[in-house]
Amino acid sequence: MSDAPFDLLIRGGNVIDGTGAPAVRADVALRGGRIAEIGRPEGSAKHVIEAAGLMVAPGFIDVHAHDDAAVLSTPMDFKLMQGVTTDIVGNCGAGVAPVEPGSGPSIPGADIVLGPLPEPSWRTFGEYMDAVDEAHPAINVGCLVPHGAVRAHSLGLAPRAPDDRELAAMRDDVAEGMAAGALGLSTGLIYPPGIFARTEEIIALNRAVSEHGGVYVSHIRDEAGGLLEAVAEAVRIGREGGTPVQISHHKASGRSNRGKTAESIAYIEAQRAAGLDVTFDVYPYTAASTVLAVMRRAPEALDPNEVLVASCREKREYEGKTIAQIAQMLDLPPDDAMDRVLAEEPGATAIFFIMDETDVRRVLSHPLCMIGSDGLPSPTGKPHPRLYGTFARVLGTYVRQERLLTLEEAVRKMTSLPARRFRLLERGELREGWCADIVVFDPERVEDVATYQDPRRYPVGIEWVIVNGQVAAERGTQTPARAGRVVRRDRRD
Ligand SMILES: [Zn+2]
Incomplete structure (x- = not known):
């Protein structure tokens, strides 16, 4: 058994936190379906995504x-x-x-x-x-x-x-x-x-x-x-x-x-x-x-x-x-x-x-x-x-x-x-402690290729998609993960 402190590390990407703030170079470490750390997390991870040159954004x-x-x-x-x-x-x-x-x-x-x-x-x-x-x-x-x-x-x-x-x-x-x-x-x-x-x-x-x-x-x-x-x-x-x-x-x-x-x-x-x-x-x-x-x-x-x-x-x-x-x-x-x-x-x-x-x-x-x-x-x-x-x-x-x-x-x-x-609790931003819904994409390549005559085509440049900490799509291929759930309205005032 691995005793790695993180489940997944997204390394070297440009992190867009979702608030409109400028992208910053940082690593993002995930654990237990949540964002454990953003910055320079210490310690190993069970899986690593190399994201150099890519954008890391909230899903x-x-x-x-x-x-x-x-x-x-x-x-x-x-x-x-x-x-x-x-x-x-x-x-x-x-x-x-x-x-x-x-x-x-x-x-x-x-x-x-x-x-x-x-x-x-x-x-x-x-x-x-x-x-x-x-x-x-x-x-x-x-x-x-x-x-x-x-x-x-x-x-x-x-x-x-x-x-x-x-x-x-x-x-x-x-x-x-x-x-x-x-x-x-x-x-x-x-x-x-x-x-x-x-x-x-x-x-x-x-x-x-x-x-x-x-x-x-x-x-x-x-x-x-x-x-x-x-x-x-x-x-x-x-x-x-x-x-x-x-x-x-x-x-x-x-x-x-x-x-x-x-x-x-x-x-x-x-x-x-x-x-x-x-x-x-x-x-x-x-x-x-x-x-x-x-x-x-x-x-x-x-x-x-x-x-x-x-x-x-x-x-x-x-x-x-x-x-x-x-x-x-x-x-x-x-x-x-x-x-x-x-x-x-x-x-x-x-x-x-x-x-x-x-x-x-x-x-x-x-x-x-x-x-x-x-x-x-x-x-x-x-x-x-x-x-x-x-x-x-x-x-x-x-x-x-x-x-x-x-x-x-x-x-x-x-x-x-x-x-x-829509009052979605702890989603929509990359923040420590929040849910790990993340997309890693290539800003130079991302493009829709679906057309009116040939509409059932996946876009290019969407490299990884992570839902509640689990890799749901990898390099343009969907994984068997079924990590989604109903998100209910945040009841806090
Ligand atoms: Zn309508």
């Missing part, structure tokens, strides 16, 4: 994940291999709990959006979180209580307001999840059933979140023509419900709304000056991706050249083609071709080239902005490359090539900023 936190089912049923390679050590699921109001046993997914195509769904062994949200722990995921998982699932549990997909009894039941479900350690409440106000909720309903539920110190996270009601009103609604829900607010995947959608993020961010800054804690996140691409049926119903017309079918299980030959190409294939007008895709597969997902690079850069470079992939872990088709590439793309494209951000600032957006926002 990345994906604040906007849809891996609610994938964390139970997949190795989570698509996140781990980009350096993500903590995934925050339950976003956009979509999720897999609370649920009645045997009721199946409440929303068509949920398995495309959330990953392959095993038969639920849980009922409440707290039981779902326990099931995630028992599945021993490869990365850590933080959970938001999804408003859509809570609403469906009480009202199904009914397009009306809840009565007093239904609202009380929804409040109980939210409170149960929060008491079990959920990080907050999410809404998806363009998707059924969230789209049926009035502002007052969400304020009432958000008060239960406030009692537990959680955050309100929203895919807001409109990211196009009504962007500013939708941000104002989220702000009102936070103010009257008593919580901080996180605006998800902040964007201005559609050609006629280009530049609007200048106004939305100015508004957010003014709200902060007035005392409300509002932050946001972004994925570093000009294309969005979601369920085709939802965008089809939106008031803005879709350009058939700017809509790419991602997943259509019943008609695989549509995947990777634009609506314009499918229209040509079928010899139909574009609108009819879109309807044909939806007739084949009501839950089909697509990619929409609807953003302007200037808006993406403005949002991404803002100090209040975190990084969230919004990846949809569909087991089939050609998912948006953000599922595999988001974090490497920020580091390769926006730090090294375009110099939009410093490396330290980009890492801060991926680590300490989200850890503080």
Whole structure:
């Protein structure tokens, strides 16, 4: 038996602590899943990683994940291999709990959006979180209580307001999840059933979140023509419900709304000056991706050249083609071709080239902005490359090539900023005594290589990924380690 004082020593790297402070040359020693020492630790280690020329940073936190089912049923390679050590699921109001046993997914195509769904062994949200722990995921998982699932549990997909009894039941479900350690409440106000909720309903539920110190996270009601009103609604829900607010995947959608993020961010800054804690996140691409049926119903017309079918299980030959190409294939007008895709597969997902690079850069470079992939872990088709590439793309494209951000600032957006926002205890920074979630990467090589036509490709330059002290990926290969766990909200004040 080795009597080495350390389990693992990361030697000679440039350490970025996650706070935005400049990198410093140091060794990092790990013991018992924690960071034992940073500096020049004395003594031997069972394993050594030679990190000369590499960056050593806190593991990345994906604040906007849809891996609610994938964390139970997949190795989570698509996140781990980009350096993500903590995934925050339950976003956009979509999720897999609370649920009645045997009721199946409440929303068509949920398995495309959330990953392959095993038969639920849980009922409440707290039981779902326990099931995630028992599945021993490869990365850590933080959970938001999804408003859509809570609403469906009480009202199904009914397009009306809840009565007093239904609202009380929804409040109980939210409170149960929060008491079990959920990080907050999410809404998806363009998707059924969230789209049926009035502002007052969400304020009432958000008060239960406030009692537990959680955050309100929203895919807001409109990211196009009504962007500013939708941000104002989220702000009102936070103010009257008593919580901080996180605006998800902040964007201005559609050609006629280009530049609007200048106004939305100015508004957010003014709200902060007035005392409300509002932050946001972004994925570093000009294309969005979601369920085709939802965008089809939106008031803005879709350009058939700017809509790419991602997943259509019943008609695989549509995947990777634009609506314009499918229209040509079928010899139909574009609108009819879109309807044909939806007739084949009501839950089909697509990619929409609807953003302007200037808006993406403005949002991404803002100090209040975190990084969230919004990846949809569909087991089939050609998912948006953000599922595999988001974090490497920020580091390769926006730090090294375009110099939009410093490396330290980009890492801060991926680590300490989200850890503080979501109250993740002792994560998001490299500090002695804290959890050993670490990524070692090559700043000269790191790059996303996933594309719209070939999206299932791991980034290059992510050399080691360590989850709770265990090596989970080594030189671009995932290890058998399953060291992740549910991260519950820090209850200290
Ligand atoms: Zn969303």
